[in-house]
Amino acid sequence: MATIxxxxxxxxxxxxxxxxxxxxxxxxxxxxxxxxEHGRVPYADPLLITGVVFGQLGAEPEPIAFYRDFERAASxxxxxxxxxxxxxxxxxxxxxxxxxxxxRQYLGSTDLAEQVxxxxxxxxPVGAICHGVLVLARARAADGRSVLADVRTTCLPKYMERSAxxxxxxRRGRYYRTYPAYVEDEVRASLVDPERQFERGPRELRRRGxxxxxxxxxxxDDGRYVSARWxxxxxxxxxxxxxxx
Numbered sequence: 001m002a003t004i005x006x007x008x009x010x011x012x013x014x015x016x017x018x019x020x021x022x023x024x025x026x027x028x029x030x031x032x033x034x035x036x037e038h039g040r041v042p043y044a045d046p047l048l049i050t051g052v053v054f055g056q057l058g059a060e061p062e063p064i065a066f067y068r069d070f071e072r073a074a075s076x077x078x079x080x081x082x083x084x085x086x087x088x089x090x091x092x093x094x095x096x097x098x099x100x101x102x103x104r105q106y107l108g109s110t111d112l113a114e115q116v117x118x119x120x121x122x123x124x125p126v127g128a129i130c131h132g133v134l135v136l137a138r139a140r141a142a143d144g145r146s147v148l149a150d151v152r153t154t155c156l157p158k159y160m161e162r163s164a165x166x167x168x169x170x171r172r173g174r175y176y177r178t179y180p181a182y183v184e185d186e187v188r189a190s191l192v193d194p195e196r197q198f199e200r201g202p203r204e205l206r207r208r209g210x211x212x213x214x215x216x217x218x219x220x221d222d223g224r225y226v227s228a229r230w231x232x233x234x235x236x237x238x239x240x241x242x243x244x245x
Contacts, residue, residue: 012100097130208232
């Protein structure tokens with residue numbers, strides 16, 4: 001079975017985008033190894049457990065239950081440090097997302113981007129969902145270009161990010177705008193031919209895929225690289241990533 005690296009920030013990651021892949025991968029017998037910048041135990045965005053506005057826009061009950069199991073996992077209690085990683089020891093890399101401000105520790109880390117670039121060069125399976133695709137967009141290959149330069153990918157679509165921001169700005173301010181630039185704009189800018197390589201997927205704002213229903217979900221499978229848009233894709237994303245092993 002595979003050993004899969006999942007780096008995380010200290011706080012703010014998306015409950016569903018971490019807990020669903022973790023649950024499906026570990027249930028299949030794979031080992032998921034957690035790493036944080038300083039080896040601290042990471043915590044998910046609490047608003048995705050309680051609800052962003054009026055108890056709404058948070059994670060569904062099943063992913064929350066998975067997250068409670070994740071909190072007790074041995075790999076979470078003793079995470080590795082980004083700087084200590086020997087990426088060659090891992091069979092796969094999984095980059096989850098999240099939009100809370102503290103995600104910038106992870107999304108904007110040059111040290112983590114260097115480690116991700118090293119892993120990408122090994123030509124092993126990589127999965128990224130939502131804001132996690134930004135880590136790849138910012139990681140550099142040996143030729144200085146983004147590691148995504150020549151691949152097909154998706155990420156959090158601009159219409160989703162914009163809709164969530166406009167719906168909640170009155171209460172949460174810029175909570176749904178992690179950076180001034182939209183995620184899709186930065187990811188597209190990292191591609192050689194964004195019109196051909198970037199795939200936005202069917203328009204969706206409410207329905208989410210589940211363990212038994214992939215109809216609302218969308219992923220891009222580009223060989224050894226799998227990407228997805230948002231928490232609603234998490235189950236299909238995890239299953240497609242798992243198939244790479």
